[in-house]
Amino acid sequence: MEFGYWKIRGLGAVFRMLLEYKEAKYEDKQYFTGDDWFKERKPAILELNPLANLPYLIDGDKCVCQTNAILQYLGEKFGLNGASESQKIRTDELLCEIYDVRNKIILLSYPHHNVCRDKGEFEAMAERIVKSPPFAKFEAILNFKDNASSGKWFVLADGPGVADFHIWEMLDQHQILAERIGGEPVLDKFPKCKAFYEAFRALPTLQKYFASEDYKMEVNSTLDNTYFP
Ligand SMILES: N[C@@H](CCC(=O)N[C@@H](CS)C(=O)NCC(=O)O)C(=O)O
Incomplete structure (x- = not known):
């Protein structure tokens, strides 16, 4: 398999964790500059899938784009979407729910969305979220x-x-945000989420990832003048 994303955590960390957790064989293509992706690689991915984007996954003759579609695909492949119909529905719901949370972090982080138009607006919104x-x-x-x-x-x-991989990544990104702005730990008011966070963090096949440079990468792209790198 080939997985592609920017050389940041962003949406990529979710997949890097999942693939490590399953000890899958894959190439992790990390694009650094706009040219690396838009000029060098995207044209070939567009030949495989007109919806080409980052992240993408190539598995044999399939090229899957869109975070939730890739997660569903890997969930079917690895048996991580749930066995019953109601578990699969809950998986769908949670993927959408966590994507809403992720979108708010993006609006907070990048000036070009015009939600936080300056550092002061970022600080005020970050404080409210934390x-x-x-x-x-x-x-x-x-x-x-x-x-x-x-x-x-x-x-x-x-x-x-x-x-769970995307939920964990969002819990962790919010913890990092709280640390950076000197706020209270974000999980203290949510004991079940905290227990989930800790159980996930202790998963044996993820320890290599947590010790790696991938886990230490920036949360968001610094190329876009992010307030929350
Ligand atoms: N809804 C898409 C969003 C993808 C997206 O916005 N990708 C950004 C990085 S987070 C990007 O830079 N894409 C590269 C491109 O537009 O070619 C998903 O969930 O996969």
């Missing part, structure tokens, strides 16, 4: 009576499903 982190729905799902894992994981009983 004071009231967007995790109440995840806490509620972990407490919900149909949770197959008794609140340890979101969908599967015995370990992470595909949505």
Whole structure:
């Protein structure tokens, strides 16, 4: 398999963790400059899939684009979408829910979205997010009576499903944001999310990733003058 994304964590970390967790054989193509991607590689990916974007995944004769489509694809391949219909629906829901959280972090981080037009607006919004982190729905799902894992994981009983990788990445990015602005730890008010965060962080096949340079990479692209690199 070939996985492609910018040389940042962004949406890429979700896949790097998933592929490491499954100890999959894959090439991790990390694009650094705009030319690396837009001039050197994107034209060939467009030949395979007109929806070419970062991230993308090539697996044999398939080229899959769009984060949630790639996660669903890998979930089917590795049995991480849930076994029953209701588990698969919950996986879909969580993938969409966490993408909403991710979009807010993007609006916070990049000046070109014109939501935070200067450093002051970034600081005010970051403070609001850290004071009231967007995790109440995840806490509620972990407490919900149909949770197959008794609140340890979101969908599967015995370990992470595909949505968990993106949820974990967002919990971690919010923790980093809180540390950078000197705010309170974001998980203290969410005991189930905190337990999930810690159980995921201790997964044996992820230890190599957490010790690697990939985990230490910037959260967002510095090429775009981000407030939250
Ligand atoms: N909805 C898309 C968003 C993808 C996206 O916005 N990719 C950004 C980086 S996060 C990019 O720079 N894409 C490269 C391109 O437009 O060719 C997804 O979830 O995959």
